[in-house]
Amino acid sequence: MPAVGSDSVKGTAERREAQREYRPLWVEEPARRHPLPDPVRTAAVRALLVISLTLIQAMVAFLSTMAGSWLAFPMVISSVASTVVATWAVVDVWVTRQVWNQRYGVISEPSSTARALRRERRARRRQERAALREQERIRRRGGRERLSHP
Template sequence: MPDPVRAAAVRAVLFVALTLLQAMIVLLFTLAGSWWAFPMVLATVASTVATTWCVLDVWVTRQVWRQRHGVVSVPSSTAREVRRVGRPRYP
């Protein structure tokens, strides 16, 4: 994976983890009846927007990198030459 794409992916994973943590905290605050639940809901909504932006950034960065640098074409194991086994010819 190219460096810009890797950096965007790491950033997205961190944001996803933070958003899931905030959602868990909101759930626990709500079950406990704490007044902190509402501010945490607002923070979680903002974090969800940021997480969506980061995930889209991974996709866009990957597409831009592919467009600028092209795709390296390396034959894979499935692209090997097929051996032609000759059949015996009958006269």
């Protein structure tokens, strides 16, 4: 007679094997932050390429200077120019991001302060309308039912 737990052990092992087969490679999780907008991403990629080329150029300039090559002077000059271009590319990313945020980044949600102010304004208007209705009702009755009138 087989042990009581042997079938359950086999079933558990089979279930584990089945889970391994159907387990996805990755589980998508919601992003903490929104991805960069397309124009900003394009500017960032462009800046990254320019910066990496500038670093390569600076390294070649340094090594050719150490080697005493004729290529050293032109590479140093072009590295300085590339540094200016790389700085411009980084500023371009910053400006593009600011422009995009100004145009599309505003989320129109009233703040809790604005909501509270609106609520107070509505309550005040309700009270004013109720007072006007009361005055109108008194005027329609011609002052009857008031204690000051005989």
